[in-house]
Amino acid sequence: DTTLGSAAAAKGRVFGTAVANNHLSESQYASTLDTEFTGVTPENEMKWDTTESSQGSFNFSSADAIVSHAQSHNMKIRGHTLVWYSQLPSWVSNISSSSTLLQVMNNHITTEMNHFKGKIWYWDVVNEAFNDDGSRRSTNNVFQQKIGNSYIEQAFITAHAADPNAKLCYNDYNTDGINAKSNAILAMVQDFKSRGIPIDCVGFQSHLIVGQVPSDYQANLQRFANAGVDVQITELDIRMPTPASSANLQQQATDYSKVVSACVAVSRCNDITVWGITDKYSWVPNTFSGQGAALLFDDNYNKKPAYNAVIQAL
Numbered sequence: 001d002t003t004l005g006s007a008a009a010a011k012g013r014v015f016g017t018a019v020a021n022n023h024l025s026e027s028q029y030a031s032t033l034d035t036e037f038t039g040v041t042p043e044n045e046m047k048w049d050t051t052e053s054s055q056g057s058f059n060f061s062s063a064d065a066i067v068s069h070a071q072s073h074n075m076k077i078r079g080h081t082l083v084w085y086s087q088l089p090s091w092v093s094n095i096s097s098s099s100t101l102l103q104v105m106n107n108h109i110t111t112e113m114n115h116f117k118g119k120i121w122y123w124d125v126v127n128e129a130f131n132d133d134g135s136r137r138s139t140n141n142v143f144q145q146k147i148g149n150s151y152i153e154q155a156f157i158t159a160h161a162a163d164p165n166a167k168l169c170y171n172d173y174n175t176d177g178i179n180a181k182s183n184a185i186l187a188m189v190q191d192f193k194s195r196g197i198p199i200d201c202v203g204f205q206s207h208l209i210v211g212q213v214p215s216d217y218q219a220n221l222q223r224f225a226n227a228g229v230d231v232q233i234t235e236l237d238i239r240m241p242t243p244a245s246s247a248n249l250q251q252q253a254t255d256y257s258k259v260v261s262a263c264v265a266v267s268r269c270n271d272i273t274v275w276g277i278t279d280k281y282s283w284v285p286n287t288f289s290g291q292g293a294a295l296l297f298d299d300n301y302n303k304k305p306a307y308n309a310v311i312q313a314l
């Protein structure tokens with residue numbers, strides 16, 4: 001039978017999903033994952049507040065469980081994420097010295113990458129470092145506040161030294177069309193390339209709203225590919241008001257199809273990852289009140305119209 005993973009594989013792409021370790025014991029969750037998907041991204045388990053909740057004391061147990069599940073099913077693994085202002089323990093946010101913070105950041109990157117060495121397909125080295133207007137995100141971002149603009153390149157240099165074979169990504173949201181934020185990230189990529197700062201990939205989260213896929217989605221992916229990086233769709237979901245209307249579910253199918261077709265049309269787009277398997281466990285209702293139904297399987301693991309649209313677009 002055709003699955004998301006097999007259809008994507010026929011086009012040379014991986015079709016992944018975010019996975020939460022605490023759901024792997026649910027048989028329908030695990031069987032849908034194992035049947036349909038060829039890639040996983042730990043939804044929270046590799047983030048700093050989980051992996052180094054207190055300084056120098058690392059815990060990779062829940063991430064290890066996802067990694068071993070993925071490996072035993074021959075799935076690719078995206079490492080998410082090494083440096084991010086959010087889900088960051090307060091002991092890090094409270095560091096006041098820039099040199100200490102740089103040391104702590106580098107130690108975190110090196111220790112986590114060493115632990116997973118050889119097992120990760122692409123790493124999200126830095127996540128969400130820009131504002132929508134293209135400026136650097138400084139609010140609540142201790143790295144920007146204390147280290148300044150250079151924290152991003154420092155993180156990539158450290159990551160490359162920790163594992164020279166690892167593919168390194170910058171990942172962000174609201175970058176899915178040509179806009180001030182994606183312009184700024186493209187300029188950063190071009191600057192890194194011109195100065196020899198290692199970067200291999202840009203991840204487009206693509207947390208989208210039904211009926212609002214940017215018309216220049218494919219053109220945007222292509223201009224990053226032209227700058228010499230791989231592009232990946234890393235956290236795709238397309239939300240709508242709940243309960244979902246059948247008209248919105250049809251529109252969502254059209255929207256998913258546009259995103260998948262765009263990736264397939266760009267040869268350097270090698271991954272489409274949705275941010276969860278089932279609507280039942282999606283992060284959307286907890287974050288965007290009154291919104292949900294953003295994924296390919298409904299609360300009961302039934303395939304939605306968007307599922308069939310994705311298969312057809314692949």
Ligand code: XIL
Nearest residue numbers: 043044080081127173205235282283
């Ligand atoms: C979300 C997870 O899905 C939630 O479970 C968690 O409570 C908050 O983070 N951008 C990212 C992801 O890069 O890590 C976020 O994941 C969603 C937005």
